[in-house]
Structures are given as structure tokens and as C-alpha cells.
Amino acid sequence: MTRVVEVPTSFDERTFDTFAASLATTANDERVLIDAHAARWASPYGLVGLLTAGAAVGQQTGQRPLLTVPTRDDTASYWARTGFFTQAAELFELHGKVPRERHRGESDVLLEVTPVRGTDDVHSVVGRIQQRATAIVASELTLDPKATVGFAMALSEACQNIVEHAGTGGWVGVQAYHWRRRLERRVVVIAVADYGVGFRRSLEATQARRFGDRWGDASALEAALIQGVSRFRDPGRGQGLAGIRRYLARWDGKISIRSGTARIAIVPSWDDDVPLAEHLPPFPGAQVLIIVPEQRDPEGKET
Amino acid sequence: MIEHIDVHAVLQRTVCHLYSDLVTRPTGHAVRRGIQEAVADRRQAGELAVVVIDFSQVGLVDHSCADEIVAKLLLDLRRDDPVRCCVIFRGLTEAHLEAIVPVLEHHGLAILVQATEGHLEPVGRLSGEARRVFDAADDGSLELAKIAGTTGLDERAAARALDELLACQLLPPPSAKGMA
Numbered sequence: 001m002t003r004v005v006e007v008p009t010s011f012d013e014r015t016f017d018t019f020a021a022s023l024a025t026t027a028n029d030e031r032v033l034i035d036a037h038a039a040r041w042a043s044p045y046g047l048v049g050l051l052t053a054g055a056a057v058g059q060q061t062g063q064r065p066l067l068t069v070p071t072r073d074d075t076a077s078y079w080a081r082t083g084f085f086t087q088a089a090e091l092f093e094l095h096g097k098v099p100r101e102r103h104r105g106e107s108d109v110l111l112e113v114t115p116v117r118g119t120d121d122v123h124s125v126v127g128r129i130q131q132r133a134t135a136i137v138a139s140e141l142t143l144d145p146k147a148t149v150g151f152a153m154a155l156s157e158a159c160q161n162i163v164e165h166a167g168t169g170g171w172v173g174v175q176a177y178h179w180r181r182r183l184e185r186r187v188v189v190i191a192v193a194d195y196g197v198g199f200r201r202s203l204e205a206t207q208a209r210r211f212g213d214r215w216g217d218a219s220a221l222e223a224a225l226i227q228g229v230s231r232f233r234d235p236g237r238g239q240g241l242a243g244i245r246r247y248l249a250r251w252d253g254k255i256s257i258r259s260g261t262a263r264i265a266i267v268p269s270w271d272d273d274v275p276l277a278e279h280l281p282p283f284p285g286a287q288v289l290i291i292v293p294e295q296r297d298p299e300g301k302e303t
Numbered sequence: 304m305i306e307h308i309d310v311h312a313v314l315q316r317t318v319c320h321l322y323s324d325l326v327t328r329p330t331g332h333a334v335r336r337g338i339q340e341a342v343a344d345r346r347q348a349g350e351l352a353v354v355v356i357d358f359s360q361v362g363l364v365d366h367s368c369a370d371e372i373v374a375k376l377l378l379d380l381r382r383d384d385p386v387r388c389c390v391i392f393r394g395l396t397e398a399h400l401e402a403i404v405p406v407l408e409h410h411g412l413a414i415l416v417q418a419t420e421g422h423l424e425p426v427g428r429l430s431g432e433a434r435r436v437f438d439a440a441d442d443g444s445l446e447l448a449k450i451a452g453t454t455g456l457d458e459r460a461a462a463r464a465l466d467e468l469l470a471c472q473l474l475p476p477p478s479a480k481g482m483a
Binding site for chain 2: 119120123126127130146149150152153156157160163164235236237239240242243246
């Protein structure tokens with residue numbers, strides 16, 4: 001029997017839980033069809049989430065899930081431009097017309113969807129983003145050029161979370177786009193996802209006792225993001241997420257991390273997300289979203 | 304004797320000859336081991352008074368590498384080095400310091416940084432009194448009454464600040480003065 005899991009027409013962090021809820025009902029002996037034929041748009045967060053789902057279903061069922069390609073040409077072309085299909089071809093049996101990936105000189109895709117499996121991949125990602133980020137951060141976001149360094153650092157730390165804590169691989173994508181909801185500005189978005197053990201299992205050995213009955217996905221995320229704890233007993237650990245938080249506080253950015261059945265966020269004034277969401281549909285691994293907005297002075301002019 | 308260590312060269316020798324960014328903890332660990340081996344080799348060859356760790360050719364430094372290459376290196380040297388040679392960091396940009404300073408604060412450490420103009424300055428967790436005494440002792444004079452007079456601290460406070468600088472190995476020997 002084949003279980004159909006629909007991809008929301010607009011697939012981003014807002015609609016992610018609908019997708020996760022549908023995916024969570026699949027059984028081990030079912031063939032899974034992830035149906036994206038009606039999708040019109042997907043954020044980098046949605047795209048790396050889809051890859052995570054593909055990898056997790058493959059592991060769970062022992063067979064590659066099916067994925068229908070969006071029927072809209074502009075959607076499929078965009079997904080191709082992000083490098084999504086290159087990664088998806090390894091995880092899914094693709095159905096539908098996959099456009100050829102064409103690289104444009106000027107593109108909103110700052111970093112194609114890229115696998116992260118080891119430290120070499122992190123070096124490669126950081127090297128590539130620095131070349132493009134300097135232009136985009138300074139010109140599009142009108143940030144101080146020094147912010148580029150912090151941006152690359154945040155990207156590095158987010159990717160290292162996969163290597164050090166997930167126990168498996170994952171993907172990262174970076175893109176600039178116009179954020180219509182409330183903000184009405186350009187933003188640069190880093191999306192990182194893995195299909196590993198998740199924050200709760202990663203921190204369980206060192207933190208569960210401290211939290212007692214409260215221990216769960218939400219308290220694990222709180223420990224990692226707010227308290228800066230790490231699964232390693234080394235006192236120098238846990239500074240990566242703290243560094244990302246400092247960077248985002250300086251540039252009015254947002255971070256949210258979803259793992260298991262919970263999601264935690266540092267929410268800037270321009271966003272209406274909740275700081276902590278619990279009892280969400282379970283989803284494998286961890287998904288990190290970092291958003292840096294264009295800078296404007298209080299009168300709305302670019303700084 | 305002064306040992307000059309080019310961190311970029313250590314990175315390319317110990318990790319990958321194509322890299323110029325100090326990112327990821329394994330990279331930081333390998334580079335720290337490379338630096339420690341260089342220090343140990345030099346120490347076997349003779350007395351080592353000053354180690355200059357040069358970041359001039361390094362691109363990005365992230366928090367993991369700042370922790371491994373700066374904080375852990377200092378902590379290891381303090382633990383393992385009975386002679387306590389003076390460590391000076393050179394070629395650090397504002398961007399490097401964005402990663403390094405929070406790590407130093409986290410560990411309660413301070414380092415000596417050689418600014419582009421050549422003079423040395425302490426960076427990291429250090430009391431205001433110790434910073435004043437550091438500036439006052441710039442000519443190499445450690446005479447307590449003179450330092451107290453220059454800084455406006457009483458002698459007991461000046462002595463405490465001096466102890467803090469000595470404990471952090473932040474008073475460079477005269478041989479380090481001419482490096483600029």
C-alpha cells in the first residue's frame with residue numbers, strides 16, 4: 001500500500017507541521033509518496049525539510065520514497081536552481097519533469113542545497129558563502145560589511161551542529177528573498193536540517209537528570225539554545241549557538257530550532273512567532289532556521 | 304628566544320593545504336596540536352621566552368576554533384609549562400576578535416595582542432585596575448610605588464593588579480618589546 005503525504009502549496013516553517021503530521025502517520029511497511037505536484041513555492045527550510053523526510057522514510061521503510069515534481073514550471077525551475085533535485089535524486093524516486101539545473105550569474109540562491117556530512121563540507125560551505133555573502137550582506141541587507149563575517153560564522157556553527165550532534169548527515173541552503181509577512185523587507189535565510197538523533201537524545205545522557213520530569217524535546221532545546229549546554233562535558237562547548245544568538249541580537253535576526261515534537265525561537269519584534277511550541281507532530285532530526293533582515297533606520301530608510 | 308608560529312601554515316600542514324578558514328572543532332584541535340608540537344620542539348632546543356602566534360593569513364575564525372586554538376592552547380600551556388613562556392597573538396582582525404573575545408570571557412582568560420601599530424594590549428577578561436597597571440608598566444618597570452603613582456591606585460590595589468597580570472602571563476619580557 002502507498003501512503004500519500006502532501007506537500008503544502010506554500011511550504012515553509014509555517015506549514016511545516018502540517019507536512020510533519022501527515023508524514024508521522026506512515027507505517028514501516030508502507031510505500032510513501034511525497035506529493036509536491038501542487039506546490040507553488042517552498043522556502044529553503046521547506047526544501048531541506050523535504051530531503052530530511054526522504055532520508056528518514058528511506059531508513060524507516062527500507063525503500064526510497066516517491067516524490068512527484070511540482071507541475072508549475074516556475075516552481076520546478078526554482079527548485080532546480082536551488083540544487084534541490086540534485087540532492088533529491090539520491091533519496092527519492094522522482095516522478096514528473098525535472099528541469100535542468102541552470103546556474104545564473106545573479107541569483108537569490110546564495111548557497112545551493114548542499115549536503116553536510118563532515119568537517120570538510122563545513123569548510124567548503126563557509127568558503128563558498130564568503131564569496132557571495134559579502135556582496136549580498138552589504139548591498140541587499142545594507143548591513144555593515146563586517147556582518148558578513150558573523151554571517152559566515154553563524155552558518156559554520158549551524159552546520160557543525162549536524163556533524164557533531166546529529167550522528168548522520170544533513171543539508172544546508174542559503175537564500176535571499178523578500179519577506180512579505182509583517183516585515184516587508186529583504187532577508188537572507190539559512191536553513192539547516194538533519195535526520196539524526198535530535199536534541200533530546202543528543203543531550204539526554206548529560207542533561208536529563210537535571211531536568212527530571214520536565215525532560216523532553218522542549219527542555220532539550222531550551223538547554224541548548226538558551227542555556228548553551230552541550231552533550232560534551234568539555235567546558236568550552238556550547239558556545240556556537242550562543243555566538244549565533246549574539247550575532248542575531250545585533251542585527252535583529254531570528255533563529256528557530258525544531259527537533260522532535262518541539263520548536264524554540266528567539267523572536268525579533270518584526271515577527272509574530274511563538275518562543276516555544278510543544279506537542280508538535282514528531283519529525284526526525286533537527287531543523288534550524290536563521291533569518292537576517294535588511295537593516296533600516298526608524299523612518300524606514302535603508303541604513 | 305622568540306618562536307614565531309604562522310597559524311595559516313600550521314592549518315595547511317596539519318589539516319588541508321587548501322584551507323584558510325579556521326572553522327570546525329576538529330580543525331581547531333589539529334591546529335592546536337600542531338602549535339603545541341612546534342612549541343615543544345623549540346623548547347627542547349633551548350629556553351623559550353616568547354611565543355608569537357600569527358593569524359595574519361587566516362580568513363574566518365569561528366567559536367569552535369577560537370576555543371581550541373586560543374583558549375585551550377593557553378590553558379594547556381599554563382598547565383604544562385613550568386617556565387610559563389609569554390604568548391603574544393599577532394595579526395588578529397576585528398572579525399577574528401568577534402569570535403575570540405566571547406570565548407576568552409567564557410573561560411575567564413585574557414591574552415596579549417599585538418596591534419597593527421606594534422604595541423601590545425591585553426584582550427579578554429581582565430579587571431580595570433589590571434589594565435591600568437598594564438599601561439603603566441609599559442616601560443618594563445614593575446616598581447610598585449611608581450606604578451601606584453602613575454595609575455592613581457593605592458599600593459595594595461596596584462599589587463593585586465600586578466599579581467593578576469603576572470598570573471595571566473600578560474607582562475611581556477623585555478625581549479618581546481622590540482618585535483614591532
